[in-house]
Amino acid sequence: MAPAFDWESVQQMSALIDDLPGHLAPYALTSGGGLHTDLGDWHATTMARHCDTAGEFSLQRIDLPGGSASPFMTVPGHTFIHVLEGELTIRFETGTQRLIGGDSASIPERTPFALAAGAALNSFYLYTTDDWLQRLAERAGTPTASHVFTRRPARTFSALLAAELADAAGVHLVEADADGRPLPPRAGLPGGAEPFATKAGGGDRYETYQQINAYPVRARNTGGRFFAMDTRGAKAPYIPLHFHREHSENFLCLAGRVGLYANGTEIVLGPGDFLHAPAGTIHSFSLRGNNTHMLGLLTPPVFEPFFEYMNTPTEAIVHEEGGQPHFPAEGFARAQAELDLVVVGPPPHTA
Numbered sequence: 001m002a003p004a005f006d007w008e009s010v011q012q013m014s015a016l017i018d019d020l021p022g023h024l025a026p027y028a029l030t031s032g033g034g035l036h037t038d039l040g041d042w043h044a045t046t047m048a049r050h051c052d053t054a055g056e057f058s059l060q061r062i063d064l065p066g067g068s069a070s071p072f073m074t075v076p077g078h079t080f081i082h083v084l085e086g087e088l089t090i091r092f093e094t095g096t097q098r099l100i101g102g103d104s105a106s107i108p109e110r111t112p113f114a115l116a117a118g119a120a121l122n123s124f125y126l127y128t129t130d131d132w133l134q135r136l137a138e139r140a141g142t143p144t145a146s147h148v149f150t151r152r153p154a155r156t157f158s159a160l161l162a163a164e165l166a167d168a169a170g171v172h173l174v175e176a177d178a179d180g181r182p183l184p185p186r187a188g189l190p191g192g193a194e195p196f197a198t199k200a201g202g203g204d205r206y207e208t209y210q211q212i213n214a215y216p217v218r219a220r221n222t223g224g225r226f227f228a229m230d231t232r233g234a235k236a237p238y239i240p241l242h243f244h245r246e247h248s249e250n251f252l253c254l255a256g257r258v259g260l261y262a263n264g265t266e267i268v269l270g271p272g273d274f275l276h277a278p279a280g281t282i283h284s285f286s287l288r289g290n291n292t293h294m295l296g297l298l299t300p301p302v303f304e305p306f307f308e309y310m311n312t313p314t315e316a317i318v319h320e321e322g323g324q325p326h327f328p329a330e331g332f333a334r335a336q337a338e339l340d341l342v343v344v345g346p347p348p349h350t351a
């Protein structure tokens with residue numbers, strides 16, 4: 001199947017800053033940037049829509065008060081949640097899991113799930129291959145200039161979902177029996193596309209010099225739609241300038257500073273900032289702060305082996321500082337030979 005995007009024209013585009021392009025283009029948002037909608041007592045910040053990503057994914061940040069709880073629902077596409085702050089309890093028919101900052105959950109298409117917020121302030125990213133939350137926001141939400149949830153919601157998110165508009169967005173309320181017990185313990189990530197949660201620092205873990213790279217969800221868990229990479233590390237210089245022909249790379253800075261080049265523009269991400277680098281974008285990244293934490297979302301997941309080529313398996317939760325600086329040149333060369341990686345220049349500069 002021909003790709004839905006034209007990487008050669010993407011390469012000619014300057015990165016937009018603090019604007020959703022409405023068409024496929026590289027762009028960055030500083031924390032709080034995007035479209036704002038109240039969905040009852042949920043506040044949604046839309047950071048990417050299908051029209052910005054050639055239908056690859058959409059991304060929202062959700063802020064919600066304690067006590068807000070959704071009914072069981074099913075949604076189209078594969079959904080991935082990463083908790084930023086507070087406490088979120090996710091219920092499946094197979095078990096219930098309490099999630100705190102850094103934890104994530106993987107929700108396959110049409111899997112019944114329900115969410116409940118337990119702390120005073122709660123926020124999470126919701127990344128999905130479908131546009132269901134954006135459709136819901138457009139049809140049933142209230143646009144707002146605010147960046148936080150409203151103190152006086154007219155109704156709850158749950159009541160909003162119960163309205164008939166939800167069905168039109170592809171969100172269906174379903175009868176389901178939650179298993180109140182925790183999700184069954186397991187070693188490593190599941191073998192297939194089943195609902196599961198990953199604790200902060202968990203997942204399939206790898207390490208390289210002063211850096212831990214962990215997969216909280218992999219291609220086999222998402223029906224081959226995307227994978228996520230959770231990177232924690234010390235300051236690290238830029239890698240060689242490169243681009244990808246087939247997949248987009250999406251960077252969320254969670255802590256510290258991430259240095260990025262995107263089609264000639266240097267953009268430094270702080271916590272809450274986001275960069276969408278669609279296929280074609282000439283880019284590089286560096287870790288610019290101590291204890292930098294970055295979440296990468298790559299779709300389609302053709303690049304998943306890169307992190308295995310560039311790292312070694314580890315059971316460690318944290319990176320180790322000190323020692324001889326080391327760039328895994330062999331793994332990088334193998335990635336160039338085998339994967340969707342076109343190197344176009346040396347590292348932009350040493351961070």
Ligand SMILES: [Fe+2]
Pocket residue numbers: 242243244249283
């Ligand atoms: Fe890349």
